[in-house]
Amino acid sequence: MTGADNQPSLRTRLRSLRPDAFGADPAGARMERIRRSPNFADGVFRNPEGARTRPSGSMLEFAKVYFQREQRARRSPAGTVPVHATTVADLARPPATGLRLTWMGHSSVLAEIDGRRVLFDPVWGERCSPFAFAGPKRLHPVPLPLAALGAVDVVVISHDHYDHLDLPTVRALAGTDTVFAVPLGVGAHLERWGVPLDRIHELDWNETVRIAGISLTATPARHFCGRGLRNQQHTLWASWAVAGPEHRIYHSGDTGYFSGFKDIGSEHGPFDATMIQVGAYSEYWPDIHMTPAEGVRAHLDLQGGRPHGVLLPIHWGTFNLAPHAWAEPGEWMKDAADEVGQTAVFPLPGEPFEPAGKPPTDPWWRAVSAPIAHPWRLSEVTEAAPVHREEVDLAGER
Numbered sequence: 001m002t003g004a005d006n007q008p009s010l011r012t013r014l015r016s017l018r019p020d021a022f023g024a025d026p027a028g029a030r031m032e033r034i035r036r037s038p039n040f041a042d043g044v045f046r047n048p049e050g051a052r053t054r055p056s057g058s059m060l061e062f063a064k065v066y067f068q069r070e071q072r073a074r075r076s077p078a079g080t081v082p083v084h085a086t087t088v089a090d091l092a093r094p095p096a097t098g099l100r101l102t103w104m105g106h107s108s109v110l111a112e113i114d115g116r117r118v119l120f121d122p123v124w125g126e127r128c129s130p131f132a133f134a135g136p137k138r139l140h141p142v143p144l145p146l147a148a149l150g151a152v153d154v155v156v157i158s159h160d161h162y163d164h165l166d167l168p169t170v171r172a173l174a175g176t177d178t179v180f181a182v183p184l185g186v187g188a189h190l191e192r193w194g195v196p197l198d199r200i201h202e203l204d205w206n207e208t209v210r211i212a213g214i215s216l217t218a219t220p221a222r223h224f225c226g227r228g229l230r231n232q233q234h235t236l237w238a239s240w241a242v243a244g245p246e247h248r249i250y251h252s253g254d255t256g257y258f259s260g261f262k263d264i265g266s267e268h269g270p271f272d273a274t275m276i277q278v279g280a281y282s283e284y285w286p287d288i289h290m291t292p293a294e295g296v297r298a299h300l301d302l303q304g305g306r307p308h309g310v311l312l313p314i315h316w317g318t319f320n321l322a323p324h325a326w327a328e329p330g331e332w333m334k335d336a337a338d339e340v341g342q343t344a345v346f347p348l349p350g351e352p353f354e355p356a357g358k359p360p361t362d363p364w365w366r367a368v369s370a371p372i373a374h375p376w377r378l379s380e381v382t383e384a385a386p387v388h389r390e391e392v393d394l395a396g397e398r
Contacts, residue, residue, distance in 0.1 A: 021130035021167045022228040023160065023189030026235065030202070034185055034234060037204050044233035045185075045225070048205075049258045051287035053224035074325045079368035081140035081317070084351035088148050097356040099247045099272055104143055105349040106318035107164055109251065109275050114244030116153045116212050120251045120275065121164040122146070122173070128163035128319055130227065135162070136319040139326070143350020146172050153212040157182040158253025159237035160189055160225050163319055167193060181209055181216045185235035189227070205238060217241045219264045221255035223288050241268035250274045250302055254315065256287040257294040261301035270303045272310075273355045279316025279329040289315075289322075292332035293376060296342060307342040310355040317349070317365070327369035332376055334363060 026034055034040055086102065095112050102110040106128075107121040124146045129135020146169065155178050158164050165186070173180075174194040179201065182190065187200040201209045203218035210216075218238040225235040240251045241264060250264070250271045265271075278295035290298060292313065299311045316329035330346060337344035347353050347360040 019130050020193070021162070023165075023167075024192035025228075026185045026188045030185065030188055031234070033202075034236075037184060037236075039205055039236065045236050047222050047224075047258075048220040048260050049222060051222050051224075051256055052285070053288060054285075074370055075320045075323070077139060077326055077365075077368045078370045081368055082348050082364055083140050083143050084348040086144045086148075086350040086352070088144075088150070090352055091148075091150060095354050097354045098244075099249070099356065100352050100354045101249075101273060101275070101312060101347075102143075102352040103275075103312060103314065103347050103349060105138075105140060106316075107158070107251075107253070107275075107277065107314045109312070109314065110149060110152075111242065111249055111251075113214060113242065113249060114246050116214050116244060117149075117151065118214070118216075118242055119149070119152045119155045119178075120240070121158055121253070122155060122169050123163060123166040124169045124172070125166040128161075128166070128321075130162065136321055139318055139320065140349055152176070152178045153214075154178060154216065155180045156216060156240050156242075156251065157186055158221070158239065158251065159183060159223060160186050160227050160235050161254065162227065163321065164253065165189060165227075170195065179211060181211065181218075181240075183218055183236035183238040185225075188235070203238070204236065214242060214244045217243075217268060219250075219268065220258075220260045221253050222258045222260075223254045223256070239264070241271075243268065247272045252277045252290075252295075252298065252314075254289060255298075257290050257298055259301075261298045262305075265302035265304055270308050273312060274299050274302055274309065275312045275314045277315040278313040278333055279324075280319075280321040281324065281329075282322045284323075291376075292329055293336045295333065296336040296340060296344075299342060300340065307340060309343075310359055311337060311342055311344045313344060313346070325370070325372050327365040328372055330363065330365045331372050331374070335374070335376065 039045055098114050100112040108123050109120045111118045124142050127135040127137050170193050179199045181201045184202050184204045187202040190200050205218055205220045208215050208217040219241050221237050221239040223237040225237050239253045242249050248271045254277050276295040278292040281289045281291045313333045333344050343359055345359045353360050
């Protein structure tokens with residue numbers, strides 16, 4: 001036997017070069033469970049309704065819009081984003097009404113519900129990227145250190161994209177006693193990063209786990225997955241319905257609008273509060289993210305067709321991920337919610353509020369934003385069909 005015979009294979013050596021942030025691919029018993037899922041077909045997870053997961057239109061045209069100097073300027077705040085100086089004392093006092101939400105920026109929300117603490121999509125990293133030196137950087141600091149949150153009963157992950165599943169944050173939480181509720185397949189990443197298997201609950205759509213006296217149900221969403229160079233579509237994406245003895249809340253994760261919101265609301269609602277993705281939308285990917293108008297429509301579907309509870313817009317204000325103006329999601333959401341009589345709340349990042357109390361509705365972004373056009377006021381945007389362009393892949397090849 002020669003020394004060469006003992007050398008690892010090329011495949012093994014290439015895997016060793018894979019950044020930790022890429023996570024791990026599902027394998028073994030986990031992959032067998034994925035193959036048995038009714039939502040997995042022809043080797044990939046499928047959306048509840050057809051969705052194009054690659055940008056449509058000319059990538060050259062998109063690049064011109066995205067990197068044009070004037071357009072880049074409007075995608076960042078014109079001043080310092082105000083952040084609530086959240087203190088340990090703020091979060092140590094139990095919510096008077098039994099339900100309190102604290103938006104930490106982007107899609108990260110601490111929900112205190114009926115005596116339990118649920119942390120959705122925690123991202124405390126400086127960039128949503130596999131690399132520390134490149135990728136979208138935070139536009140405002142985190143409101144408080146992760147350790148200052150105190151004990152968390154369960155961490156809920158919606159899907160494995162970098163702006164929702166953050167390696168340094170997960171590794172920090174792995175050193176606590178919290179458990180994780182994640183969509184099917186995402187547990188492979190968590191195990192790779194040090195979370196013990198017995199603290200991971202992986203759910204398919206419409207499966208429920210009960211943790212610390214509250215139920216968490218993975219509900220359908222219209223999106224996609226992937227962290228590495230090859231997107232195998234072997235990890236599921238989900239929205240989440242969470243119910244305690246007295247309150248119900250919903251977190252959309254990332255999703256395009258689809259008819260399934262009505263079914264989710266019928267089965268698990270109505271909700272005291274919804275956390276709805278309304279940022280990073282574009283005509284280049286209309287099927288997998290919602291505009292604010294679509295977000296309001298989704299909220300109403302979840303509430304049985306009428307205004308009810310509060311709508312907390314998420315997935316905006318923290319990272320620059322799309323061509324629209326930085327504060328446009330807030331401005332558009334305020335208009336869209338007012339039009340139908342729905343209470344939308346706009347807390348500062350880090351500002352705790354109770355949905356049953358006085359809602360934070362001040363448009364704080366206006367003080368640090370360039371002037372915002374209001375094209376949605378010119379047409380009935382809630383009914384307008386999205387602009388569809390000829391589809392191309394990520395490399396711009398037809």
